[in-house]
Amino acid sequence: MRKIGIVGAGQAGLQLGLGLLKNGYQVVITSNQTPDQIRNGRVTSSQCMFDRALENERALGIDFWKDAPPVEGIQFSLVPGGQTAMQWSSRLDRPAQSIDQRVKMPRWMTEFEKAGGELRIADVDMAGLEALEQECDLVIVASGKGEIGKLFQRDETRSPFDKPQRSLALTYVHGMEPRKEHSAVNFNLMPGVGEYFVFPALTLSGPCEIMVFEGIPGGPMDNWANVKSPQEHLAESLRILKEFVPEEYARSKDCVLTDDLGILAGRFPPTVRKPVLALPNGAVALGMGDSVCLNDPITGQGSNNASHCAAAYLTAILEHGDRPYDAAFMQATFDRYWDYAQFVVGWTNNMLLPPPEHMVKILGTAQQNQKVAHWFVNGFNDPRTYFPTITDPALTDAFLAEAMGAAA
Template sequence: MRKILIVGAGQAGLQLALGLQSHGYDVTVMSNRTADEIRGGRVMSTQCMFHTALQHERDTEINFWESQAPRIQGLGVSVAAPDSSRAVNWLGHLDGYAQSVDQRVKMAGWMETFAQRGGQLVIHGAAVSDLDFFARRYDLVLVAAGKGELGSMFERDPARSPHETPQRALAVAYVHGMGPRPEHPETEAVRCNLVPGVGELFVMPTFTTSGRADILFWEGIPGGPLDAFQGVKDPQEHLATSLELLERYLPWEYARATQVELTDAGGTLAGRYAPTVRKPVGRLPGGGAVLGVADVVVANDPITGQGSNSASKCAATYLAAILERGDEPFDEEWMQGAFARYWATAQHVTKWTNAMLAPPPEHVLQLLGAGNELQAVADRFANGFDDPSDFEEWFFEPEKAAAYLERVSG
């Protein structure tokens, strides 16, 4: 039986561990926190997973919360005009529903399931020296936790990393009491609100430790008015700041947020990071090699909501590559090949995300505006969150955008 160590207990690490476990592999997961510590801690993300990523969970039979989480049927885009009205406002329909499950719920539950099924769970904050020791005792070591010392093992890939500094200041609040959008009161949807030159707000339904909730997620241009959460430690002050910004910049969202309250004391998060692609193989002092997983090696800004989706797709890709390898060694050539299979998908996410971080060119403004009148445009943009490779066909180049608009409006 092949022995595999996975360092990190997030979406990719645990999904991969549970998948390998179901195929009879001897899997060890190393986490720096227990399941109870995760469940009772601070929120970790703004995950909204679309059809393909959700299907990977179904394939592994770990979609434990699918019947409880809100079924997100649409994705809306609103663009604020200078007078605080909406220059653009539409709702695209998803071909397959999306869902968001608070990672405190999901990761704690998956960790407990992994242990119950006989997996070895080690609660220990791993260092490079630990991996140097373990690499000689496992057939394969995968690193799915990239903060601090472990992340330094993976060299930045400058050709694929155009940004050296954070492009957005991030702030999250999980709330109860958010009202529906009056124009679509029965439709669960992610709402993307763009304030040109200032930043973005995303509102999404989720399932958290206390049931159904909504996430308020600000992406502020650094140094701008939405970059207002640095140094805010008190959760209630965080929420008050968020509501003040809503009232100022997005009155249509503020109107349904006047009765909100935080889901719990751990329901806020703020921070920033530079989007970075890293080379997939980490070098150990003793000469061994480890393979980076998901956002350890491809960390995009969350403006396109792809973090947990990419993690799920990476886990599924690596699972297939490991199963196909059989008894052959997991050498560096194999590691490079496994990552190349993942990059075939991830490259489209990186390209689209970096495009959305930049001021939109004229043809993109025309596409977004066309969604007001052409449902096909709204629907195609919404479904691009599930399959970002589709944007290659109509979104990036003015000529392709014009040809597409001509076809759908004809």
């Protein structure tokens, strides 16, 4: 029986580990936190997952939150100078869902051990990787935001940004007034300021809303370094809404924090890294998830990417049989994932830049044409559907002309 070692107990590592156990592999997963430490710790992400990613969980029987608040659509608003200049929405074909990782990961860790996996609580460094490689047929690093993930070499050709493009913050709250039409990700674009989006989720204390702030560095939404307490974090969140997104402030003004650890602030540069890590002893390890493809959360694809990466790697391992897991296998396995991830990376990185005219046309036309709105909203479920339409103004114009003609 082949033995796989996975460093990191997040969306990618645990999903892959559970999938391997179901297919008869031995699996050891290392985590630097116990389930209780994760459950009692700080929020780590906003993790809105769309249907294709949720289907990966359903296929493994690890979708334990069927009654969680659904995310039924997406609304887009353009809000220059605090005034709503454009607003439209459309429903998703199948709802999305967000489960606080403090709820999800401890449950998955328990299921992993129940299924026969070995969970080790340890900080793994290079020496630890070498030791794990000695006992396993394959070692995978799925710890993207930790120090060990940074051991993988940055891929200059796929990483156009060398510094953070947004100042980021999360605020988990109770008490927000629901949308009237249907639940949704409310995505607000404030030119020259940043972006704000908010959506329903499930946290430790039940249904909640997650506020996500994406401020342009040095701009008026980039004040999180001066926030010293949870209540100051909430106050800063509401200040931003009151000044820049008054419609959102109106339904958020009575919010309270879900808990004092339901907040997060930070920044990081979007980075793609090379997937094969050479160890000092001559062996190699394979990177996955955020360790090799770390996106800005502006398009809400982080946990979706992790899920699709785990699914691609599971298929690659099962197809590989009993052959050696050499560097060529590792590169080919990453390339299988990159066939999908390249579109997410391209779309996400472009969203961090001032929008070109043809993208402005798409958003403007969506306000008038439900076919365009539906296409754009459901692209969050599979960003490949945006391509090549969003890459070429002529293709964009042709698509919009066809949609408008059909409507007429």
